[in-house]
Amino acid sequence: MTVRDNTGAPCSDPCMRWSFEILPGLPGTGPYPEQFTTSGATHREGFVVRFTADQGESWVGNFQRGSGGRYLSAVFEHPTMARFFVISGGQAYVIDPSMRRCVETFGPDVREGVRNERRLVLATDTEAIVVEPLGTWVSERLAWDGIADLELEGDRLRGLGMDAINDEWRPIEVDLQTHAVLASAYEL
Numbered sequence: 734m735t736v737r738d739n740t741g742a743p744c745s746d747p748c749m750r751w752s753f754e755i756l757p758g759l760p761g762t763g764p765y766p767e768q769f770t771t772s773g774a775t776h777r778e779g780f781v782v783r784f785t786a787d788q789g790e791s792w793v794g795n796f797q798r799g800s801g802g803r804y805l806s807a808v809f810e811h812p813t814m815a816r817f818f819v820i821s822g823g824q825a826y827v828i829d830p831s832m833r834r835c836v837e838t839f840g841p842d843v844r845e846g847v848r849n850e851r852r853l854v855l856a857t858d859t860e861a862i863v864v865e866p867l868g869t870w871v872s873e874r875l876a877w878d879g880i881a882d883l884e885l886e887g888d889r890l891r892g893l894g895m896d897a898i899n900d901e902w903r904p905i906e907v908d909l910q911t912h913a914v915l916a917s918a919y920e921l
Contacts, residue, residue, distance in 0.1 A: 751830040753808050756781040770797040780806050780821035784830040799824030799841025812866045847883040856880040875905045876918040894918030
C-alpha cells in the first residue's frame with residue numbers, strides 16, 4: 734500500500750545537508766525518538782537511525798519493521814538529496830529530515846536496493862521501483878518470487894529474478910531510459 738502526502742511542504746531548508754547513521758538500538762539518553770509506523774501507533778524498537786544536519790542539529794527515528802526476515806533494512810539518500818528512503822524490514826519510509834516527517838510509505842516487501850548518482854532502485858519480490866530526480870516509476874513484473882543481485886550500469890538495471898516454474902534464478906534487465914524490460918524471469 735502506498736501512502737502519499739500531497740499537502741506537505743518541501744524541505745524547510747533545501748540548502749541544509751543531512752547525513753545518517755544506523756544505530757544498534759534506541760539511545761538510552763536524550764529526547765524520545767520520533768516514531769515511524771504504518772499503523773499510526775507506537776511500537777517496540779525497530780530499525781533505528783540518527784539524522785544529523787551539517788549545522789549540528791540531530792534527531793533519532795525509530796522505524797517499525799515490515800515483514801522482516803529476508804527483507805531489506807537500509808538507508809538511501811534520494812537522488813535529489815533532499816530526502817531519505819529508510820527501509821526497515823522491507824517497509825519503506827520516505828523521510829524529510831528537516832521536518833522530521835514521513836512523506837510517503839510503501840512496502841512491506843522491499844527486498845533489494847541499489848543507488849548511483851542519478852537513480853535509486855528498490856526491488857520487491859516481483860518488480861523494480863525506480864526513483865529519479867524528476868519522479869518515480871515502477872517496472873513491469875520481472876520475477877515470480879524474488880529479485881537479487883541488482884546492479885546499475887549506465888541506463889541499465891541488471892540482476893537476477895526467481896523463475897518459480899523452473900525453480901531457478903534467471904537474468905533480468907531493464908532499460909531505464911525507455912522503461913522496457915529486456916530480460917525477465919516472469920514468463921508463462
